[in-house]
Amino acid sequence: MADQPKSYESAVERLESIIDRLDSGQAGLRETLDLCKEGRELVSYCAGELDAVGEGLRELRLDELAARLEEAPAAPPVEGESEAG
């Protein structure tokens, strides 16, 4: 795969086009192997995206975030927050 997908939907769109191309039976061996390799990477990317929103709901409060930002402006905005809910 040449580039990282821009988004989950673009990755899924490309993955569907790859499977359609493979199903057409028109791809040669080299192209088939390249497409399968790219497809596996896209599946891995999509799985990562789904895992990122599947591990557990995390609830943050904007006012607390703002307070922390004021205390430590250099810190990343959502790092170190306790999970709620």
Added chain:
Amino acid sequence: MHQEQIAPAPSEPPQPELPGPFAVGRYAARLQQELRKRARVLLIGEVAGLRRTKVQSYFELRDGDGAVPCAIWNNELEKLGLPEDGLRDGAEVVVAGGPDYYPGGGQASPSFSFRVIHVRLAGEGDLLARLAALRKALQAEGLFELQARLPRPQLPRTIGVVTAETGAARQDLLAGLDRRGWRGTVVWAFAPVQDRHAAPAITRAIQDLAALEEVEVIVACRGGGSLADLWAFCDETLCRTVAMLRVPVISAVGHQRDTTLIDDVAAVACSTPTHAAEAAVPLDCTAARESLQRSAAALENRSRGAVGERARHLAALARGPQRALQRQRHDLNQLVREIRAAAQRRVEERRTFQGRIAMVVLGRALNRAHEAVGSARTRNRRAGDSLQRAGTSSIRRRREALDRAAVALRAHEPERTLERGYALAETMEGKPLTSAEGAAKAERFGLRFHDGSLPVRRADG
């Protein structure tokens, strides 16, 4: 009020000690002037008995304690820009104007009315009118299309939510997200959603959420209520802020879409927080995981299949030349057999044909031969007969001619001449001497007589 006094008639019965009597027409005109001098005021009430003529509209303005007849010139009414059917029976309105009196005339009846110079809708109607005006203005500026054109992520990791901390909308939204199988990060921006501080607080909360890089979509939600309850979400500043954001905003205010102005400027307007959850996460994560597993399996199948299929194809190709050779050999043998059979058939056909031709020719030749033999026989028979006849006569004629020739020949025989006394001079070799000169040259010669020869010698003198 200035009034002109009229002298009473001398024979009339006594009357109260009052000014007048005055001429009623003039009194009516003065009454009109006096009423029109009164200060103009605002009245609020409900419209009843609305009717329109070509030039004026009439209605009563009522409340529970009383009513005032009102009239407004139609051209004045049209200038106000009220929403269509805004002035109607039952509408709560605020009218501006003052009392007026029409004095009537010889045939026309007098009437009192509150001359209305301005009308605005009050209560819900007033809010709706203001909302319609604001909606028209924002739409004219193109603010309704900006959010709708923003790309919305199918699977945001972080969602910002503006709502009341204690409202049911919060739980509804969480339940909707859970049904999506989405368990990412929610950043809550709690704000009052109803009082006079609501609009600025909501505006600030949305701006703060949009400032967070992680927030990919913002949901603004509130439970149901009257338009007055939801009025904060019609705030012009709030709606302009939402329209200009680069983060998509999903509105779920009240239980009906397109009631508040934020619904018009938001990327998506929903009727409930549950729907807002589905709009915020368009992807059903549970279904997406299953679909992704199918895609992964399909890829592996295609990958293995592509190699295996080609290996089988290669093996088939490797067997190909031998099969092709066998096929060619088989075809060749078949062709040879066919050629032989064809040649045999051709020879047989030719033989048969030629046999038939020969039979025909020979038959014809035989016929001709038979005919020729018959003819020859006939000719031979005729010729034989002729020959027979000719032979017999010819022999006879030739025999007669021979007899005659023998007679003639005998007549010319030298012997016959010699018998008649003549002698033949001849050389010693037997050659005749036919001249004296010859005889003179010969030294010797002979003389043959019919009965014998004598030698002669030349006697020179």
